[in-house]
Amino acid sequence: MTTRRLPAARATVLLLVVAVAAVLAAGLHGGPASTTGAAGDPIPAPALHGTTLDGGRFDLAEARGQVVVVNVFASWCGPCRDELPLLDDIARRWSPYGLRVVGLNLRDGPEAVRALLSETGTTGLTVLPDPDGTQAVRWGVRGVPETFVVDRDGRIVARRPGVVTQEWLDQRVTPLLRAA
Amino acid sequence: MSWRRLLGVLAVAALLAGAGTGLLRSSAPDPDTDPVRTIAAGLRCPACQGESVADSQSPIAAAMRQAVADQLARGRSPAEIRRWFVERYGDEVLADPPARGLPLLLWAVPALALLGAGAAAVRTLRPPRRRASAAAAVGSAPAGVAARRVWWLSCAAVVALVAAVAVVAGRLEDAQPQAPPADPVAVTLQLARELEQQQRYDAAAELYRDALRELPDDGVQLRLAFALLRAGDAAGAERTAREVLTRSPDSPDGLLVLGLAQRSTRPEEAPQTLRRFLTVAPRHPAAEEISRLVDG
Numbered sequence: 001m002t003t004r005r006l007p008a009a010r011a012t013v014l015l016l017v018v019a020v021a022a023v024l025a026a027g028l029h030g031g032p033a034s035t036t037g038a039a040g041d042p043i044p045a046p047a048l049h050g051t052t053l054d055g056g057r058f059d060l061a062e063a064r065g066q067v068v069v070v071n072v073f074a075s076w077c078g079p080c081r082d083e084l085p086l087l088d089d090i091a092r093r094w095s096p097y098g099l100r101v102v103g104l105n106l107r108d109g110p111e112a113v114r115a116l117l118s119e120t121g122t123t124g125l126t127v128l129p130d131p132d133g134t135q136a137v138r139w140g141v142r143g144v145p146e147t148f149v150v151d152r153d154g155r156i157v158a159r160r161p162g163v164v165t166q167e168w169l170d171q172r173v174t175p176l177l178r179a180a
Numbered sequence: 181m182s183w184r185r186l187l188g189v190l191a192v193a194a195l196l197a198g199a200g201t202g203l204l205r206s207s208a209p210d211p212d213t214d215p216v217r218t219i220a221a222g223l224r225c226p227a228c229q230g231e232s233v234a235d236s237q238s239p240i241a242a243a244m245r246q247a248v249a250d251q252l253a254r255g256r257s258p259a260e261i262r263r264w265f266v267e268r269y270g271d272e273v274l275a276d277p278p279a280r281g282l283p284l285l286l287w288a289v290p291a292l293a294l295l296g297a298g299a300a301a302v303r304t305l306r307p308p309r310r311r312a313s314a315a316a317a318v319g320s321a322p323a324g325v326a327a328r329r330v331w332w333l334s335c336a337a338v339v340a341l342v343a344a345v346a347v348v349a350g351r352l353e354d355a356q357p358q359a360p361p362a363d364p365v366a367v368t369l370q371l372a373r374e375l376e377q378q379q380r381y382d383a384a385a386e387l388y389r390d391a392l393r394e395l396p397d398d399g400v401q402l403r404l405a406f407a408l409l410r411a412g413d414a415a416g417a418e419r420t421a422r423e424v425l426t427r428s429p430d431s432p433d434g435l436l437v438l439g440l441a442q443r444s445t446r447p448e449e450a451p452q453t454l455r456r457f458l459t460v461a462p463r464h465p466a467a468e469e470i471s472r473l474v475d476g
Contacts, residue, residue, distance in 0.1 A: 009300045013334050016293040017341055023289045024345050074239070096383060097371075107239045133243020134250060140268035142226040143240055170364030178371050 042155035045070075045148070046138045048104070053113060053127040058102060060150065067176045068150040069101045071164070072136050075112040077144040079163045081120060088122035090169055097177040098152070103127045106136050106144055151176055216249045219258050222275050223248075223265055232275055304331055365395045372403070381411035398424050398431065405437040414444035432461035436470070 048070065049059040060068060071087050073080035084103075091101035103125050105113050110129065117123045130136050139148065142161055149158040149172050158172040220234035225241040233244045244265070251261045262274065271277040304327050372387035388404035401424050409417035418441035424434040439454035454474050458467055 009304060010330065010334070012296055012300055013338075016296055017334075017338050019289050020293050020338075021341055021345050023285055024342065076239075093386065096380075107243060130243075132246045133239060134247045136240070137243045137247040138268070141240065142269070143238075167364050170367055174364075174367045174371055178367070178374065 042151065042157045045150045045154050045156050048102075048128070048135060048139070050128050050130075050135070053105070053110060053117075053129055056126075058126060058128050060102075060154070063100055063150075064154050065152050066098045066100050067152055067173060069099065069169075069173060070104055070139070070148040070150060071101065072104045072106055072139070072141050072144050072146045072148075074106045074108045074144050075116040076108065080145045081116065083145060083163045084116070084120045084122045084125070086164065086166060086169070088120075088125050090173070091125060094173070094177060099173065099177060101125060104136060104139075105129045106141070107131060107133045149173055149176070215252055215258070216245060219248050219252075219261055220245050222262065223273055224275050226269055226273060301331060304328070365391050368394075369400065369403075372407070376407060376410075379410075381407045385411055385413075385416075398427065398434075402431070402433045402437065405434075405441075409437055409441055414441040417441040418445050430460050432457060432464050435460060436464070436466060439470070 045060060045068075047060065049057075049061070052058050060070075069087065069090070071083070073084065087101050087103070090099065105127050108129065108131070113127060113129070114123075117125065117127070128135075145163060147160045147164045148156050151157045157176070160168060160172075217234050220241075221232050223233040223244060225231045225233050225236035225238055225244070227238045227240040228236045231238075231241070233241045233248075235241075247265075248261055251264065256264070265273050368387050368391045372384045372391065375381075375384035375387065385404055385407040388400060388407055391400050392404060401420055405417045405420040405424070408414075408420060417437055421434050421438040421441060424431055425438060428434065435453055435457035439450050439457055442450035442453055451474050454470050457464070458471055458474070461467060464470075
């Protein structure tokens with residue numbers, strides 16, 4: 001009896017093992033990719049407007065024709081402090097080629113942000129306060145810092161959760177400036 | 181019924197009753213619940229591990245609760261609000277995302293595998309019936325032992341395979357190119373060249389400096405020297421060209437920029453440098469003009 005059943009049992013086990021392995025491999029392979037938040041097809045950028053920290057007015061819709069880097073940051077976020085000088089630097093250097101950088105300040109107080117900007121030497125940055133965080137949620141922000149690149153047609157073409165690097169900005173922003 | 185069996189039945193009954201009560205309590209809707217909390221409890225906090233938007237203390241979760249409250253105040257239905265969040269954060273923002281496609285398979289296959297393997301194991305590993313062993317006392321025993329060995333080997337193989345897949349799939353994921361293969365230095369250089377064509381030499385020089393920090397290269401340094409010369413910074417151009425000439429004293433472009441820069445910084449040395457340029461590279465595209473400059 002046992003000897004006759006054995007081949008069928010072994011075939012079943014083999015099939016199941018292959019099926020489980022395939023599903024596991026597919027799951028492991030596909031899982032992290034879907035959570036990287038890397039930009040797939042460009043999507044229209046949600047609205048972003050309001051009174052800036054220095055009392056001016058910012059409206060993303062009026063920045064059409066420019067490349068806009070939207071950086072979501074807060075004074076209570078350590079890594080944000082490190083990347084602000086880099087963002088301020090590209091804002092100054094690349095603005096002649098059609099770049100705007102705007103900091104969306106998530107759930108923060110104006111005094112705390114001003115202190116952060118002055119400590120990091122980035123008082124020139126355009127900062128849009130988002131005291132209740134709802135503008136950030138409209139953009140699907142998952143945490144701070146997070147950075148979006150909006151092209152000249154108002155579409156989000158890149159997003160980066162976490163700290164931005166010069167290399168990432170070179171890769172994602174400079175080609176858009178060149179296309180001017 | 182023995183007291184031991186009775187005790188067992190009572191314990192199982194008590195456990196089942198407890199589980200049933202718990203299930204009923206957790207699934208019954210509470211009429212007094214805050215609607216913001218109800219919707220937020222069905223959303224997963226994207227910044228935390230395993231916490232709902234209702235429970236999380238993270239600032240993003242607080243902002244999401246505010247967004248839920250705002251939308252409820254505007255008269256949107258819970259389903260519309262959930263859809264609004266899915267549009268921004270994907271299906272995974274839902275605490276109970278719809279299982280379809282691969283995720284459904286991920287649940288179903290291991291369950292089926294366990295059931296199938298369990299049933300097969302029970303059939304093979306259970307002790308042979310007395311009737312069968314009596315009929316073939318000598319013949320069936322080795323076959324049973326062999327079957328058990330095959331089973332243990334299969335189990336070890338399954339564990340090894342799953343472990344191998346877990347390890348190898350992780351490596352494969354790492355090996356995937358994370359970004360399109362764009363060379364940032366090449367992009368910077370291209371941008372700088374275009375700025376030069378637009379006669380924005382200051383800006384071009386700035387980009388050449390950026391590129392040099394990433395990629396120290398004599399060719400790029402000479403482009404920087406040319407850009408500085410055209411931007412009117414003769415001293416900077418001379419210094420940059422000299423750095424290249426220290427490494428390669430006969431660099432035609434190095435001599436050319438140095439000579440042209442010296443026409444502003446030290447005019448007495450310029451003709452000598454430019455003549456050396458003409459000696460080193462008589463067929464250089466600029467040679468004709470330079471010889472006119474030197475002789476004239």
